[in-house]
Amino acid sequence: MGRSPCCDKEAVKKGVWTPEEDKILVDYISKNGPGTWRSLPKLAGLLRCGKSCRLRWTNYLRPDLKRGPFTPEEENSIIQLQSMLGNKWAAIASHLPGRTDNEVKNFWNSHLKKRVKASLNHQSCQPSSLLQPNNIKSESPSARHMVQWENARLDAEARLSMDPLLLTSSSPVKTEYDCFLCLWNSEVGESFREGMACKSSSSQVSSSTKEESTSGVTIDNDPARALSSTDPIEKENQEKHMSCMGLEDLLACSDSVDAKMQLVLDFPNGNVMEFLQEPVDDVSMYLQDPI
């Protein structure tokens, strides 16, 4: 038996939303929250499909949306993420504060796709070369980290999908990919994922600003914060100190999600993937469950 339509197509209005409809929707959600989208139109007094209400709200009326043109930084992020993730617009949009998947998709289709294509033709280089983290020069450090994490994650997942033996506990070999997956699935990885997803809602407030604003007191034993120091000498000293500590120690004294994420992102020498590529002496602390 097929699914019934989400709404009575005869009774619902379609097309462009009027300001009056917008106001009704905003007022209702402000007072009651969206609840279930299916029942919302009836409760709010709108002759619209629930799906249409959800779309209108998420793509246009949500108060946290950023309107206006995309910044060069945002453009770079979209290009990098699209080349890496493909047309996963929701995933890409989640890394762009205040932008919706629809907005990103439209912007890609109308602007960036052509530009990237033209650029590739002009440079007559392989598309794949654009995907390498080494070629990522212009965008923000967070975008670089993001691309590196995502690349490693995709590598690991692809590898596991091709080699089911790795999923069995009898497999004696644990590679850097396996370690990465464990780390990815650990609290640290979760912090990273949540952090990147939540950056949209808190990005205007940098981590250091947030921390300072709450107490006004600098906590010196937080290595993540320490690494964010702008004083090169101080930073060097702190990095030396950190290199003598185990990651576990570092994570243990980083109490905030943001700080832990920052710590992983800024793990010594600045290349988060490099420590995965090096031989790892003891990764057991990252292994929540035996692979």
Add this chain to the structure above:
DNA sequence: AATACATCCAACCGCCGTTTG
């Protein structure tokens, strides 16, 4: 000024995965 064509983007459609009863 009129027409044709191109571009943009809000909104819709249909599919998919998850939840629920």
Add this chain to the structure above:
DNA sequence: TCAAACGGCGGTTGGATGTAT
């Protein structure tokens, strides 16, 4: 266990607007 309900997603459409001829 299964089917319906639901929310979310990506692809596509079509009206509005801009630009060229």
